[in-house]
Amino acid sequence: MRIRTEPEVLRFFPSDLEVVNIRQSDSDILIKMFVRSQSCPCPKCGTVSMRKHGTYERKIQDLPISGKTTWLLINAYEYQCENPECTVTTFVETVHGFLNYYSRMTERCADFVCTLAMETSCEGCSRICKAMNLKISGDSVIRLITKRFQAQVNGECAGRIKIDDFAVKEWLSRNRHVKTITRERAAACALAIQKILPDAMQMTDWSYLHQNMLKSIQNVIHSMIPAETSLSKECDRCCQIEQVP
Secondary structure: EEOOOHHHHHOOOOEEEEEEEEEEOOEEEEEEEEOOOEEEEEEOOEEEEEEEEEEEEEEEEEEEEEOOEEEEEEEEEEEEEEOOOOOOOOEEEOOOOOOOOOOOOEEEEHHHHHHHHHHHOOHHHHHHHHHHHOOHHHHHHHHHHHHHHHHOOOOOOEEEEOOHHHHHHHHHHHHOOOEEEEEOOHHHHHHHHHHHHOOOOOEEHHHHHHHHHHHHHHHHHHHHHOOOOOOHHHHHHHHHHOOOO
């Protein structure tokens, strides 16, 4: 069934997107759109390009509307990077971040999925999304979160850190500014830190200090109280209860 395009619909999309047709069934809504932007930044070097390479049609999933799976059928441009030193030749436009360069869902839809997954689980997120008629599998949720994590810029960590595994040698070698390290009791961990960051201060985690204290208390108690006790024959006779005939 075709729905007449209302001006109010445009308020929910970027101004560079023009809604031309809306169709719906019992379970889906399909919105036909055209992109009217004139430029797009390169995803690798950031150079803003105005050189259009061609057009193509993208089918993107958006957040559900009235409990129905919502698809955007977008006629978009493909651009050529104008930076001669960039390795990217062509790329698709994002409409000011509304779309991802290669994802099959809008960024706001991906934001919702990632937030839900972090509060529940990937499989739990998938089940909830399916109940909302948002189509995504648990494996796709994992790939989405992984892709977003890998795209993050690695910032410099603080000068004080806590580690619990000696397998951080490679990471420590890239962060030699660290001055204070809280670690576990393992000797291998201490030796790894000493080898890579000899000037860093090493401290034992409070949980291990607590374990050390409990162990010391147990040793003192065991040294004062024997592990086994027995009653002498005299004491045994005194404790017997006389039976009344």
